[in-house]
Amino acid sequence: ILADLADQPAPDRSGALTQLDRALNRFRRLKIEPDDFHTLERGLERSYRRGVRLFAVAYHDQGDESFHDWRKGAQSYWRHMALLSRAWPEHFDAGVGVARELSQILGNDHDLAILKLRVGSLAPDALAANDRTAIERFICERQELLRRAARPRGDMIFSERPKAFARRIGAIWSAAAARSHADEALDAAHRGTEKVTLEALAGE
Template sequence: MTSFRISAQQPASEEVRRVAQDRLERAIEAIGKGTPKGVHDARKRLKEVRALLRLVRKPLGKRAFAACNGRFRDTARELSTLRDATAIVECWEALAEREPARFASLPFKRIEGRLLARVEAEPAEPRDHQALIEGLRGAADAVGDWPLRSEGFSLFRAGLLRTYQDGRRAMKAAQQNPSDELLHDWRKRVKDHWYQTRLLREAWPRLFKARQKSLETLADCLGDDHDLAMLQLLMKEQAELFGAQVTFDELAAVVAQRRAELQSRAWREGHLLYAEKPDALVSLWGNYWRVARKER
């Protein structure tokens, strides 16, 4: 979606408001469809808005940031979703693509059937989200009142610095203690940096496009790992879904091996993406932004 970017040629504050209103309007439209896909799309649009908010956190002010971020976070939580059940089915399918012969066996096909039944057992009727829609319409109308007084790259400097620093800290914490929770926290910070890289890619499109791709790869590795962690948790809590002990043990070994592979790749990508010192990265991006403004 080309609208999710900030033009270097326009006043920065106006661009931030334009992008925020566009994302909120898309979220409202998606919710109004009343479908699981619509709900999923709306949640993605709200994540984009929250990443934009973090980019202008300091000029926006603590009170305004907390109010807006809280509203969009709570709205996303209230949206009904089959995410947990469907994520497990999706990661099962991904494992099956890697080892088709193993997953075509009768014991594994029976497990797949039980996992699919969990999804089908979820209520299919779309919920009435009219109150959420009205709340987002009010939020979109209020975007014009956001207190953004800085212009140019200075509007983004503090937010970019904090997001990048948070990502480095989260990576370090996850390396020291690779728990499911800390790995998931790191993924959220990676996604923030990915969204902000997309927003600022006009600084140097070719370079930023490559960084976007690497961040997306990293986020996908951590996301797939999180889905497998959910599968492991389900295996612990509802072992009866996974058949005889020998089948359970076989699956457990497959999942553990795949998680080790995903985490190994995540560390490689992460060390490259977060190699730059925070102040140096922000200064460099600021220089790119100023060149982009002059050249165009």
């Protein structure tokens, strides 16, 4: 394997960096219309709705692929929340943390599912029958524990109706924007008051 890798051409690092620079410049010129939360709301609601649905499907059919799909929904959730976290870090960071925990648990579950497939694909004489049975039983027991741990975290994240979730996040976003503008005005007024006071003291 190492010999095969040595024969392959080295990655074009400079070319990749050039492409990344071009992508960054295009991103900086990107215009978002309208420039408010409504541009994000539909995508956020759609992504959250998908996470809710995949959560329900996973525990309905108990399939390995269903839990793997739900992991993708959890990852979409925490990435959305991470993007929005500047609006209220203390609030969003908690959800991001739980979603990352959930994603890790479901990732471990998927690793076990892959191991189960590999064991099942071995030649009949590759493992003793008792060993094969013990491994498969261990995998199933561990997956059951992981899925039991995942469920309450899913309830914490995906317990809202999608429309209500999107409206709540939108309200937080709008309130954060209003707070920022109000704080800027307050700071400007405070600086103006300080300037007048200093000028008055200097004139005495």
